Amino acid sequence: MMNEYAIALRKKSDELLKGALEANFPDFLRFVYPDADQVVDFSKGIQFMDKELFAIIPNRERRRDGRRADLLAKLHLKNGTEKWVLLNVEIEGGNDVDFEKRVYEYNYRIRDKHKVSVATIAVFTGGKSQRKPRVYRDELLGTVLSFSYLTYHIFDHDQEALLKMNNPFALIALACQKSLLEGKIPEKQLGEERLIIAKALLSHNYDHDRITSFLIFIKNFIYINNEDINCKFDQLISELTGGEINMGILEIVRMQDRRDGRLEGKLEGKLEGQHEAALKIAAELKKEGLTVDFIAKTTKLSLEEIASL
Structure with missing residues (x-):
């Protein structure tokens, strides 16, 4: 049986994947729908509706083996209508024999409650042998029900193809492939595989x-x-970005954000108006030996305030 520490790590990994999908959802739609920019009005934003999903399907995460990262999003089409997209992510190792039935039930419950059209997409993040159903079908006495939906499996593209794509979701898919190697290859080699993704990310002109x-x-x-290995990763990122990105500092800011209960997101400029939190972060950075000028730029505090810490 899996120990509590391993379960906690697995849960954290699932949450990280869900967060990455949510943060990159427009590009995910562009990945699975080549004409997304002609159909979806991204300028009106995307609204995530987790509360509605929990209300409609309250037991979806109570299964002992239920490792999923479901997202329900409301988006606007360029024809002026609102549509909903239900993303069902079947986490690594998942081989739910009732998956297609469950996806169908999610879809019709949302349609019935909110009277909207719902596009369903299933993403499979397990190994190449993972079950990947695309259709739910039921037939009885001449009545036929057939429900099909879009699917994507992380091994639908190999590493070479994913690295050539200019879409962040391609790197998420590749990260899912590499995560399956944990415990199967030496950590040094896994670190090199992780660096492949980081270098590919930095090669693109993302903000x-x-x-x-x-x-x-x-x-x-x-x-x-x-x-x-982690220090080597941090050092290489710093070198590749000319010192502009310091992973150690990012993680200090990230931990401070968690303590303060703020959402993880933009790391620059968001400390304005939060003077107390900025002082705490400045103190942490000062302990790390960072220059006063750098701390001032990161926290938006004055040089005098930082010098007095």
């Missing part, structure tokens, strides 16, 4: 906030319990 949040996701999702 600074997206890069930093994605690097944190990669480092924590592909888990390596080796300080030397």
